[in-house]
Amino acid sequence: MSTPLRIAVAGLGTVGAGTLRLLSENAEAIAARAGRAVQVTAVSARDRTRDRGIDLSGYQWFDDPVEMAARADADVMVELIGGSEGPAKEAVEAALSAGRSVVTANKALLAHHGTALARQAEGAGCTIGYEAAVAGGIPIIKGLREGLAGNRISRVYGILNGTCNYILTQMSDGGGPGANPIERQDFDAVLAEAQRLGYAEADPGFDIDGVDTAHKLAILTALAFGCEVDFDAVYVEGIRNVSALDVAYAEELGYCIKLLGVAQQVNGAVEQRVHPCMVRKGQPIASVDGVFNAVVADGDFVDTTMYEGRGAGAGPTASAVVADLIDIARGATLPVFGIAASGLRRLPTLPMERHSCAYYLRLLVLDKPGVIADVSAVLRDAEISMESMLQRGRAQGEGEAVPVIIMTHETTEAAMQGALARFADLEATLEPPQLIRIVDF
Numbered sequence: 001m002s003t004p005l006r007i008a009v010a011g012l013g014t015v016g017a018g019t020l021r022l023l024s025e026n027a028e029a030i031a032a033r034a035g036r037a038v039q040v041t042a043v044s045a046r047d048r049t050r051d052r053g054i055d056l057s058g059y060q061w062f063d064d065p066v067e068m069a070a071r072a073d074a075d076v077m078v079e080l081i082g083g084s085e086g087p088a089k090e091a092v093e094a095a096l097s098a099g100r101s102v103v104t105a106n107k108a109l110l111a112h113h114g115t116a117l118a119r120q121a122e123g124a125g126c127t128i129g130y131e132a133a134v135a136g137g138i139p140i141i142k143g144l145r146e147g148l149a150g151n152r153i154s155r156v157y158g159i160l161n162g163t164c165n166y167i168l169t170q171m172s173d174g175g176g177p178g179a180n181p182i183e184r185q186d187f188d189a190v191l192a193e194a195q196r197l198g199y200a201e202a203d204p205g206f207d208i209d210g211v212d213t214a215h216k217l218a219i220l221t222a223l224a225f226g227c228e229v230d231f232d233a234v235y236v237e238g239i240r241n242v243s244a245l246d247v248a249y250a251e252e253l254g255y256c257i258k259l260l261g262v263a264q265q266v267n268g269a270v271e272q273r274v275h276p277c278m279v280r281k282g283q284p285i286a287s288v289d290g291v292f293n294a295v296v297a298d299g300d301f302v303d304t305t306m307y308e309g310r311g312a313g314a315g316p317t318a319s320a321v322v323a324d325l326i327d328i329a330r331g332a333t334l335p336v337f338g339i340a341a342s343g344l345r346r347l348p349t350l351p352m353e354r355h356s357c358a359y360y361l362r363l364l365v366l367d368k369p370g371v372i373a374d375v376s377a378v379l380r381d382a383e384i385s386m387e388s389m390l391q392r393g394r395a396q397g398e399g400e401a402v403p404v405i406i407m408t409h410e411t412t413e414a415a416m417q418g419a420l421a422r423f424a425d426l427e428a429t430l431e432p433p434q435l436i437r438i439v440d441f
Ligand SMILES: NC(=O)C1=CN([C@@H]2O[C@H](COP(=O)(O)OP(=O)(O)OC[C@H]3O[C@@H](n4cnc5c(N)ncnc54)[C@H](O)[C@@H]3O)[C@@H](O)[C@H]2O)C=CC1
Pocket: 010, 011, 012, 013, 014, 015, 016, 044, 045, 046, 047, 063, 064, 065, 080, 081, 082, 083, 087, 105, 106, 107, 108, 132, 133, 136, 198, 199, 200, 201, 202, 311, 312, 313, 314, 317
């Protein structure tokens, strides 16, 4: 067998420790597939003394991951620290400058600097493996870059954040047999559980505010459409305002709520958006629950394809990291985003105001005569047609608050934003309306 592939690992948290465990437990199978051993030679983390249940004594220790990236006795640097700036970015740049390929799980870094780093890597004859950065253990980077390489991709979308999908699932009846719907006040408890399970980002705001999904979507967009990574072009809304009431109404109406990232080409422009969606039950993506992710890609020859698996956690993410290492050990140096980085196009962005779809609206209004007529008038004036309206029961007394649920027919985002502003002006409207877009796929 040929000489081992020597790797230096920066970051020994959930993913780093998982990667070391996988490399050790499956060493024989990995070596057989890679054609040579994959051997850790150096490691770096913030705390040398922390008990991770792994013996680090055989590895060279570096306090500074940037120094390790530049000087370690290694062929590949594995970056599992996280963050779009600071030590993660500096370490990746240092490794590429030293002519070492990089494997990373860091979607924030690639969303912000993916194009520049791909250029640096390809200029140095290296590559960047980032299977772990998008949809955890699902081989979606490989799927798009290799499996669908012959197709023109028109749309890619999916559930890209395990933490949010876990929270939304727990908030619905789908939390498992006998599970109780979790009330709004328990949102923090569900999030804490996702953190304990190693799913959440260091700052979980990145998960629940949709930023992590947007990072992953920006990467998928570049790969699917052969364009530069443009995180700033992604429209982003998270799940912070989704309430148990919305989840319950969605169920009653035959939907479930999912945080989706959607990228599509529309007349030469690219639309990238992340927001909670009402997905009709029975759609394949509606039954993807818990920490699972799913990605759907539409190609002109292959038609629709869907990929599903665990999107977060030590094992699935380590699985993706190690797959990239095996590719590099085999000598594969594919262009980072599927075509040479110098050829990535800059495509125009389709602004969110131009998006059109049907909407779910939840208003909290005073229960008094004339309110429904006022609400209907706002929609009429905005030329939005209503598909249905739901008001359950009555408040305890006239003048008290009741939720009103409206499902609209398809309309534009611009018309809907105009209507929302008018609703806010109505005397009987007690809080800003909740809006969730209904998807038809
Ligand atoms: N946890 C998950 O399920 C997934 C995480 N990721 C990504 O993987 C990366 C790592 O995530 P986790 O393992 O969850 O994070 P973590 O917080 O568990 O681990 C981070 C590690 O980086 C080390 N670190 C931080 N600053 C450092 C510095 N200045 N020098 C050296 N080491 C430093 C910490 O000591 C720790 O060992 C992030 O980019 C994250 O977005 C990607 C997919 C799934």
